Amino acid sequence: MGFTVKNEISLVGVGIHSGQPVTLLIRPAQSGGIRFVAQGVTIPLGLRYIVPQNLGTNLVREGVLIKTIEHLCAILWYLQLTDLILEVTGGEIPIMDGSGVLLYEAFKKGGRVATKTQRKILTVREPVHIFHKDIFLIALPAKTLQVNYTINFPQNPLKSQNIVFKRKRDFLSTIVSARTFGNVEDVNKLHASGRALGATVENVLAYNSTEYVNEPRFDDEAVRHKVLDLLGDLYASGYDVRAKLIAYKTSHTFNNKSIRKLVRLFGARSS
Numbered sequence: 001m002g003f004t005v006k007n008e009i010s011l012v013g014v015g016i017h018s019g020q021p022v023t024l025l026i027r028p029a030q031s032g033g034i035r036f037v038a039q040g041v042t043i044p045l046g047l048r049y050i051v052p053q054n055l056g057t058n059l060v061r062e063g064v065l066i067k068t069i070e071h072l073c074a075i076l077w078y079l080q081l082t083d084l085i086l087e088v089t090g091g092e093i094p095i096m097d098g099s100g101v102l103l104y105e106a107f108k109k110g111g112r113v114a115t116k117t118q119r120k121i122l123t124v125r126e127p128v129h130i131f132h133k134d135i136f137l138i139a140l141p142a143k144t145l146q147v148n149y150t151i152n153f154p155q156n157p158l159k160s161q162n163i164v165f166k167r168k169r170d171f172l173s174t175i176v177s178a179r180t181f182g183n184v185e186d187v188n189k190l191h192a193s194g195r196a197l198g199a200t201v202e203n204v205l206a207y208n209s210t211e212y213v214n215e216p217r218f219d220d221e222a223v224r225h226k227v228l229d230l231l232g233d234l235y236a237s238g239y240d241v242r243a244k245l246i247a248y249k250t251s252h253t254f255n256n257k258s259i260r261k262l263v264r265l266f267g268a269r270s271s
């Protein structure tokens with residue numbers, strides 16, 4: 001069984017990349033899967049149209065680009081949403097406060113109803129590892145999705161952080177409100193090159209080489225956000241993944257490479 005929203009939900013915000021106003025209109029659908037619509041082009045959610053970049057996960061079809069879908073997709077995963085029409089203007093999902101919490105609250109207000117759509121489950125049946133330089137992801141068989149995530153940035157205030165996310169019901173208390181993070185000097189460089197123009201201390205946990213610039217919501221907010229990103233990147237594949245994942249410093253590009261491998265190995269035998 002899948003789900004859609006009961007009522008339309010309208011969100012207005014800025015795009016973290018463009019810095020321009022963007023809108024997202026979420027409309028119910030009884031069937032047909034999750035579809036994004038922008039500039040008259042419909043883009044179904046799934047690996048076929050995903051183009052990851054290090055700064056975010058994007059959808060592209062016929063030259064139409066929809067950026068930064070990962071936090072939204074994490075909420076879709078949590079709520080088991082399978083059928084929706086998502087109308088986007090401005091080419092990006094609103095960044096909101098940089099976490100998933102405001103998106104989640106909007107969905108909660110909209111309500112949820114069941115559809116007849118069967119969720120596509122991807123079950124990892126044997127251990128798999130994917131690595132690139134010092135980045136890695138190990139997938140082990142498990143009945144539910146569990147994530148053991150580590151980051152290690154000894155040269156800045158993030159230092160080493162680890163979180164074990166084992167139970168879906170902990171998503172709201174531990175993961176959803178963790179914000180995107182960034183080094184202010186990197187953000188300034190990105191701004192100078194016309195990127196991340198919407199990134200501000202209102203939507204990014206910011207730090208310099210020695211300390212946080214704004215107040216973290218959790219001591220380990222950054223690693224919590226990495227889990228949010230990974231959950232979103234997994235669900236963006238169109239599959240609800242069942243596995244225990246051990247992840248180290250993965251990027252959106254690497255997450256995408258990993259889920260492609262898992263789908264290649266286990267997708268056909270999953271339902």
Ligand SMILES: [Zn+2]
Binds near residue numbers: 070180225229
């Ligand atoms: Zn993120």
